[in-house]
Amino acid sequence: MSTLSISPVFTAPSALRAARRPQSTVRLTRRGRxxxxxxxxALALVAAFFLGAVxxxxxxxxxxxxxxxxMVGSGETLWGIAAELETGDDIRTTMREIERLNALESAQLFAGQKLRVPVSDS
Known part of the structure; x- marks a missing residue:
């Protein structure tokens, strides 16, 4: 007849932690990091310099x-000025072109303001 005996093995918690964590061979100090x-x-800046030099x-x-x-008159709007140009394009396209030519951030205009507008075809 055979017997089976189980004996519990006690392992210290520090030994378990050491067994789970592999020891790395490279340790960087603050100066190393x-x-x-x-x-x-520096490598990224050099790469950006050479790639941006094209x-x-x-x-x-x-x-x-x-x-x-x-010259913008009193009560005139960018929509009205773009509609008067009759470039054949959509009025919104003409408005965007006027905004681009004059570097306008919004469609707000002031009386007496000078605007550069595209010349109409007709």
Whole structure:
């Protein structure tokens, strides 16, 4: 007849923690982390410098779109000015073009303001 005996094995908690955590071979100090950070930052800046140095311009200048200057009267709106131009485009497209030509941040206009507008085809 055979017998089976079970005997519990007690392992200290510090031994369990040491067994779970693999010992790393590289330990960085505060100075080491700073060196790694600065080296990677320098590498990123050098890469950005060389990748950003590509010129996208050409040797010949482009032609400016023909425009004229319009003085804004009292009560006039950008929609009304764009509608009067009759460029054949949608009025909203003409409004965006006027905003782009004059670097306007909004459609708000003031009496006496001078606007550069595209020349109408007709």
């Amino acid at each position: 700073a060196v790694v950070f600065l080296a990677s930052l 010129a996208v311009g050409s040797e010949t200048p482009g032609e400016a779109a023909p425009t004229e200057i319009v």
